[in-house]
Amino acid sequence: MKYVRFEKNNEISYGILENEKVTKVEGNIYGEYKATDSLYDLSKVTLLAPCEPSKIVAVGLNYRDHAREMGEPIPAAPKLFIKPSTCVIGPEQKIILPPMSKRVDYEAEIAAVIKKTAKNIAVDEVKEYVLGYTCLNDVTARDLQKADGQWTRAKGFDTFGPIGPWITDEIDANHVDVKLLLNGEQKQHSHTSNFIWKIEELISFISQVMTLLPGDVVTTGTPSGIGPMKPGDCVEVVIEGIGTLRNYAE
Structure with a gap:
């Protein structure tokens, strides 16, 4: 579906x-x-964005190749942060590059959409709580992320959460290709089999921390190859079995 x-x-x-x-x-x-x-x-x-989350719960590092790219060790536990609901936009909409940042990056991710209220759920229960999967671009003001140390400002600008084009329950999300194209040129490419933590492990872990509500989004980290966007760029997140989420930087 x-x-x-x-x-x-x-x-x-x-x-x-x-x-x-x-x-x-x-x-x-x-x-x-x-x-x-x-x-x-x-x-x-x-x-439009296929859901209206109360929050997007994101994972800082979940691909081994991205950890190497950032020069960071494999974390002992998932590093969580939240993107606000106000950052969400849908397919074909514009990513507004804020004047206070000199470098805004794309980050291609596969995300899960929660189907029912989830709190303290076990890994083997997670599939009952997931409606399906979609594409997400975890847009990030990289210079502000480094300057602040914590990530709320860098990840939370309006339009920094493109989601879409739809939600599907027809894939095995732990075994799909994830790509990002910038003006048609491939910049990111990996496979979710390179996850440090599988999606079910992430959702179970997050549910031990906070209650996930219907429509909430759990996004799973980005592969290596992150880089900046400039006004006029076309940015496409392409995920096997889902489709293409296309947005434009302005």
Whole structure:
């Protein structure tokens, strides 16, 4: 199943995507919903961020190659931080580069969307709590990250959380390719089999710390190859089995 959130005729709805057609649904995609008779061509709707998280919980290092790139040892436990809900944008929307930063980087990531309230769940229970997976760009003001030491400002600007284009439950998220293209040129490429912690381990760990709510996003770290964007750049997160999240820097 592929879940979308979209706008059509000034109305925002959830839908199911199949064969380039979107069926509008009524109800709660995290609980009970039903299909309606409204069917649209994908090209005729505006895709939005596929969920509205209360928070994005992110992991600082989760690819062995990225740890090497940053010159950091493999951490003993996941390094967590939170991106605010106000940073979320959808496919094709603009990433606004803030004047106070001289270097804003892309970070391609695969993210899980939580289906039901999760607290203190075991690793083998996690799949029951995940609606599916999507693409995320963990946009980061790299100079501010280094200057501050902690990451809230660097990761939290408005538009620094592109998510999309949809949520799918049709993949094994621990065994997919993750790429980033900058103006069509590949800059990042790895495979989630290179994770330090699998997605189920991350979500279980996070749930020991904080309650995850329906629609919340857990994003899983980025591969090596991070780099800066400049105004006018086209940035694409491409994940096997999901698709392409495309945004533009401004």
